[in-house]
Amino acid sequence: QVQLVESGGGLVQAGGSLRLSCVASRSIFNFNVMGWYRQAPGKQRELVATVGPGSRTNYAESVKGRFTISREIAKKSVFLQMNSLKPEDTAVYYCRARVFSEDYWGQGTQVTVSS
Numbered sequence: 395q396v397q398l399v400e401s402g403g404g405l406v407q408a409g410g411s412l413r414l415s416c417v418a419s420r421s422i423f424n425f426n427v428m429g430w431y432r433q434a435p436g437k438q439r440e441l442v443a444t445v446g447p448g449s450r451t452n453y454a455e456s457v458k459g460r461f462t463i464s465r466e467i468a469k470k471s472v473f474l475q476m477n478s479l480k481p482e483d484t485a486v487y488y489c490r491a492r493v494f495s496e497d498y499w500g501q502g503t504q505v506t507v508s509s
Contacts, residue, residue, distance in 0.1 A: 396493060396498040400487065409479065411479065413476070416472045425493050426493060433485055434484060442457055460479075462475040
């Protein structure tokens with residue numbers, strides 16, 4: 395079992411920045427993929443960014459050039475640096491870890507971007 399705890403969400407004006415953190419309950423060394431997803435009211439959960447083997451990253455088109463995902467194994471953490479935030483980035487952001495064939499999710503952190 396893996397517990398994931400997100401933090402760093404909040405209210406920010408358009409154009410501002412936030413840094414989300416996700417800490418795992420155990421070492422992430424052998425995690426296949428870690429990533430961030432988001433869900434806005436009335437919408438389906440969608441991929442934001444992932445980091446996998448060899449630190450290979452993948453981003454949704456809507457956040458490319460603005461968001462950066464990173465991973466620090468020693469801190470058992472994955473981060474999402476969000477710059478140039480837009481009102482349409484408003485959502486609950488979830489951390490996800492895939493460990494072999496198991497998926498684990500955090501409880502989510504709210505990000506609200508005001509115009």
